[in-house]
Amino acid sequence: MSIADSRLGGTPATETTLLPASGASRKGHGSQTAAGGGKRRRPRHHAEGLEAGKRSTRTLLWILLAIAMVLYGFPFLYLLFTSFKTPIDTIAVPPTILPKDWTLENYTNALGRSGVLASFINSTQTAIISTALSLVLAVPAAYGITRYKTPSGRVFIMAALVTRMVPPVAIGIPLASMMATAGLADTPIALSIAHTTISLPLSIWLMSSFFEAVPQDLEEAATVDGCSRLGALWRVVIPVVSGGIAVTAIFAFLASWNEFLFALLMTAIRSQTTPVVIANFQTQFGLDWGSMTALAAVYSIPVILLTLLLQRKIVAGMTLGAVKG
Amino acid sequence: MSTRTTINRFATIGGLCTAVALTAAGCGAGGPTSSGSAASTVNVLVEAGGHAELTGVAEQCKKDAGIDVNFVELPYDGMFNRLSSEFSSGNVSFDVAALDSVWLPSFKDAVQPIDELFTDEAKKDIFPALVKEANVDGHFIGMPAWTNAEIILYRKDLFEDPQNKADFKAKYGYDLAAPTTWKQYQEVSEFFTKDGMYGTDVKGGVETEWLAHVLQAGSPMVLDGNDVVIDNAAHKEALDFYTSLASSAPPGAAQVDWAAAQNLFNQGKTAMTRFWAHAYRQIPKDAPVAGKVGTAPMIGGSAGIAGVPGPWYLTVPKATKNTENAKKFIKCAYDHNDLGIQSSLGLASRISAFEKYQDQPGYESFGPLIETLNGKATGTRPATEKWQQIVDTVLVPLLQKAVAGGDSAALLADAKKQIQDLLK
Incomplete structure (x- = not known):
C-alpha cells in the first residue's frame, strides 16, 4: 500500500516532475505544475490514464486473488472449523460453517486413537526417504539431460513424462507383489520406493528446467579456474539452483506425505501412514467427521511449516525457472 | 560462499534425516511384524468400523488361547482392492480377513473351508440366512462375526x-x-x-x-x-x-x-x-x-x-502359514461373540448374544433386529x-x-x- 500511495498520491515534489503545466484536466495541480517550471514534463492526460489503468488492473487482480484465496482456502478453513464442532454440529442440516459450541474433544479422540503416533512417524520416514531418493536420482539425471542434449536423453525425459500418465493403481498391485517377494513388505522403505516412482518424473522435469536456466558460461568459467565438471556442478551450478532443489524437494515431500493408494496397498501393521488412518474414520457404519477433520488438520501442520520455512527458497526457485534466457 | 554453506548445511541435515529414516525403516513404527508367522500371533485384516467389534475378542483370545492379535485396519472403500491385490499375488499380510458378505463369492477360492467350526450347536445359534450364506460350494468358508439388518x-x-x-x-x-x-x-x-x-x-x-x-x-x-x-x-x-x-x-x-x-x-x-x-x-x-x-x-x-442381513465373516486365507492360530482366533470370536455388543457399534452374530442383551436398557433395537433377521422371507x-x-x-x-x-x-x-x- 505504501508503494501504491506514493505512486498515486505522491509528494508535491514528485508530482511536479511528472505533471504537465496546462490543460482542462489539471484541476488542483496548477501550483505544483508551476513549481515544476523547467523540468522534464509528460502530458498530464497520459499519466492520469496510465495511473487509472493501473489502479483498475490492481483492483481486478486483488479481486481475482481474493476469489482464488477463498476457493483454495475455504475447504481447509471448513475442515478446521469442523474439527472444533460437536458430533451433532458436524452433521447439521443445513450445514454451518462455524461451530455452535467449540470443543477440543475431536482432537483428543483422534490423537488418542491407537496407531496415530506410529503413523505420523511412518509418514515422516517415508516422505524423507522418498524425497532423498528423488533428489539423488533426479539432480544428476536432469543435469545430464540438459547439458549433454543427446537423443537418448530426450527420449528419456519424454519417457519420464509418460510414466506420470500411468494410473497408479495399474502399478500399485505389481509393486506390492514385488516388494513382498523382495522381503520388503510392510516397510517404510518399500513405500518410499513406490512413492519415488510418483515424484521422480516430476523432479526430473523440474530440475531440468532449473538447470536450463543456468548459463553454461558459469561452468566454463569454473572449468577455466580448475574445476572438474563434477566440481563445477557441486561448487557453481548446485548453489545457483538451490532454490530449485528446494522447490523440487518440497513437491517430492508433498507427493509422498499425501499419497494414499500405494499406502493402502502396501502397508499393514508396521508402516501404515497417516492418510490411511485418516481414511479409517470412514467406516461402513458412518463417518466420524470430527475426528477425521481433527487428524487431517494436525497432519497439515508439518507441511504448512515446511512451506513457510522454505518460502524464500521456493519463490527463488520459481523465479529461477521463470527468467530462463 | 554463504549459499554453499547453506547447501552444505541442508545436505548434512538431509543426509542425517535420511540415515535415521533408513535405519528406522527396517521395521517401521507400527509394530514388530507384518506376517503372522510368529507362533502365537495372528494378524487380522478388518474394516475400520469392525476393529472396535473385535477388540474385546482379541483381549479375551489372549487370555484364553495365548494368542496376540494385530489388527490391520483399512477403510471400507480400499479394502476390496487390498484383498484383491494380496489374494491374487498369493502373498498375504494377514491370517484372518473379515469380509463383507457381498465379497464372499468373489474370494471364495482364496479362503479355506472352516467346516469344523460350524458345529450343530453353532448352526442353531446363527441366523438361518447367515448359515446359508456362509456355505459356498458345499463348504463353510466364513464365520459371521457380526450382523445387522x-x-x-x-x-x-x-x-x-x-x-x-x-x-x-x-x-x-x-x-x-x-x-x-x-x-x-x-x-x-x-x-x-x-x-x-x-x-x-x-x-x-x-x-x-x-x-x-x-x-x-x-x-x-x-x-x-x-x-x-x-x-x-x-x-x-x-x-x-x-x-x-x-x-x-x-x-x-x-x-x-x-x-x-x-x-x-x-x-x-x-x-x-x-x-x-x-x-x-x-x-x-x-x-x-x-x-x-x-x-x-x-x-x-x-x-x-x-x-x-449385513453380516461380516471371518475367513482364513489359503495363503497364510498360520492357519492353526487363525482358526483358534475365529473360535474365540465365536465363543465370545457377545463382547462385540459392548463395543461402540454394539453388534454380534449369534442369536444368543443378541437375546442376552435385548431386554436391557439401551438395547431396544435388538428385539426388532432378531425378529427381522428371523423373518421367513429374510434373504441374503x-x-x-x-x-x-x-x-x-x-x-x-x-x-x-x-x-x-x-x-x-x-x-x-x-x-x-x-x-x-x-x-x-
Whole structure:
C-alpha cells in the first residue's frame, strides 16, 4: 500500500516532475505544475490514464486473488472449523460453517486413537526417504539431460513424462507383489520406493528446467579456474539452483506425505501412514467427521511449516525457472 | 560462499534425516511384524468400523488361547482392492480377513473351508440366512462375526403425542403406532409430512432397502438361481411402493444415501426411517431426537417381514502359514461373540448374544433386529461374483431414475437386459 500511495498520491515534489503545466484536466495541480517550471514534463492526460489503468488492473487482480484465496482456502478453513464442532454440529442440516459450541474433544479422540503416533512417524520416514531418493536420482539425471542434449536423453525425459500418465493403481498391485517377494513388505522403505516412482518424473522435469536456466558460461568459467565438471556442478551450478532443489524437494515431500493408494496397498501393521488412518474414520457404519477433520488438520501442520520455512527458497526457485534466457 | 554453506548445511541435515529414516525403516513404527508367522500371533485384516467389534475378542483370545492379535485396519472403500491385490499375488499380510458378505463369492477360492467350526450347536445359534450364506460350494468358508439388518426407527415422542394420535385416528381410522405393513408405512409417512417435517426418507443412492421390499413382496432379489427376475411383479410392486414414498420424503431422493438418511433422522427432519439397527445406539447424545426414538421390526409385505442381513465373516486365507492360530482366533470370536455388543457399534452374530442383551436398557433395537433377521422371507444377496458390479452399474442408477419419476416397468426391463449382459 505504501508503494501504491506514493505512486498515486505522491509528494508535491514528485508530482511536479511528472505533471504537465496546462490543460482542462489539471484541476488542483496548477501550483505544483508551476513549481515544476523547467523540468522534464509528460502530458498530464497520459499519466492520469496510465495511473487509472493501473489502479483498475490492481483492483481486478486483488479481486481475482481474493476469489482464488477463498476457493483454495475455504475447504481447509471448513475442515478446521469442523474439527472444533460437536458430533451433532458436524452433521447439521443445513450445514454451518462455524461451530455452535467449540470443543477440543475431536482432537483428543483422534490423537488418542491407537496407531496415530506410529503413523505420523511412518509418514515422516517415508516422505524423507522418498524425497532423498528423488533428489539423488533426479539432480544428476536432469543435469545430464540438459547439458549433454543427446537423443537418448530426450527420449528419456519424454519417457519420464509418460510414466506420470500411468494410473497408479495399474502399478500399485505389481509393486506390492514385488516388494513382498523382495522381503520388503510392510516397510517404510518399500513405500518410499513406490512413492519415488510418483515424484521422480516430476523432479526430473523440474530440475531440468532449473538447470536450463543456468548459463553454461558459469561452468566454463569454473572449468577455466580448475574445476572438474563434477566440481563445477557441486561448487557453481548446485548453489545457483538451490532454490530449485528446494522447490523440487518440497513437491517430492508433498507427493509422498499425501499419497494414499500405494499406502493402502502396501502397508499393514508396521508402516501404515497417516492418510490411511485418516481414511479409517470412514467406516461402513458412518463417518466420524470430527475426528477425521481433527487428524487431517494436525497432519497439515508439518507441511504448512515446511512451506513457510522454505518460502524464500521456493519463490527463488520459481523465479529461477521463470527468467530462463 | 554463504549459499554453499547453506547447501552444505541442508545436505548434512538431509543426509542425517535420511540415515535415521533408513535405519528406522527396517521395521517401521507400527509394530514388530507384518506376517503372522510368529507362533502365537495372528494378524487380522478388518474394516475400520469392525476393529472396535473385535477388540474385546482379541483381549479375551489372549487370555484364553495365548494368542496376540494385530489388527490391520483399512477403510471400507480400499479394502476390496487390498484383498484383491494380496489374494491374487498369493502373498498375504494377514491370517484372518473379515469380509463383507457381498465379497464372499468373489474370494471364495482364496479362503479355506472352516467346516469344523460350524458345529450343530453353532448352526442353531446363527441366523438361518447367515448359515446359508456362509456355505459356498458345499463348504463353510466364513464365520459371521457380526450382523445387522434394517429395522424401523421412529420418533416415539411424536407417535405418543395425544393430538397426533387423535388426528391420525380421525383421518385413517386406526391407532397411530409403529407401522407393520407397507400401507401403514405410507399413511404414517404422509401424516407426518407437514410443518417442514417429513414422514420418512427415500434413499435413491443405495439399493438394499428396495431389495428388502422385494423380499417382502415374495421374490428372491434380482436373481433366482441363474435367471434374472428383476422384471417380475414383485420387483415392480416393491419399486412402486418405494417411489410412492417420495411425496412424504425430503426432496433430492436420488442423492440420498445411508449417511444422508441417518443425518436427516438424527436432526429431527424425518419422523421415521428404515435403517440399520446399529444406528439406534449411535444417535448422538446432543441430537434433538436423543431419547425420543422407538424401534420396530422391518415392515412386512405379502410375504411377511423381511430384511437383507449385513453380516461380516471371518475367513482364513489359503495363503497364510498360520492357519492353526487363525482358526483358534475365529473360535474365540465365536465363543465370545457377545463382547462385540459392548463395543461402540454394539453388534454380534449369534442369536444368543443378541437375546442376552435385548431386554436391557439401551438395547431396544435388538428385539426388532432378531425378529427381522428371523423373518421367513429374510434373504441374503445373490451369490455371484458380479454382484457389486450389478449394484453399482445397474441397481443404483435404476433407483435414481425411478425416484426421479421414471417408468418402473421400463426401467426394470432395461435393468434385466443389462444384468443378463453382465452375467454372460
